[in-house]
Amino acid sequence: MTNDCLFCRIVAGEIPATVVHETDETLAFRDIGPKAPVHVLVIPKVHHTDVSELAVADPGLAGKVLAACAAVAAGEGLGEGGFRVIFNSGPHSGQEVFHVHAHVLGGKPLGPMVSA
Template sequence: MTSDCLFCRIVAGEIPATVVHETDTTLAFRDIAPKAPVHVLVIPKAHHTDVVEIAKADPGLAGQVLAACAAVAEAEGLPEGGFRVIFNVGRNAGQEVFHVHAHVLGGRPLGPMVMA
């Protein structure tokens, strides 16, 4: 755990979150500023900065994060209508919390991938 990391503090139970899915290695909770009717963040409980770092350091855990994304999408009823999984990497991509996290978004048409 990194004491100054928001998501590490959520994992530790120091900051509340609306948890929708949890495994031994992952945690999924609702985004506090949702961009779609369903907007869930999926994180590994262990601290890794971004998806590139976790893929290099622990590919198995990276796979568990993706499996958790699929479980969240299924539980939220998203597969039939479609959904999006997004990893932002770095400030230019909009990463605000430097603990790897996937955004699972759905529940309405999401439009183009990148806004001009």
């Protein structure tokens, strides 16, 4: 955990979040600024800056994050209509919190891009 990381503080229980899925190694919670009817963030409980760092440091955990994304999509009823998983990596991608996280979006046709 890093003390200045928002998501580490959510994992530690210092900041509330609406949790929709949790395993020993991952946490999934609703985004506070949703871009779709379903917008859930999936994170590893240990701190990694971005998806590239996670993939190199712990490929097994990266797989567990993806498995959690699939579990969230199923739990939110997105299986039939489909869903999108997005990882932003670095400041040019639009990453705002530098703790790796996947966005699971769905619940409506999203088109080719998600708009702000």
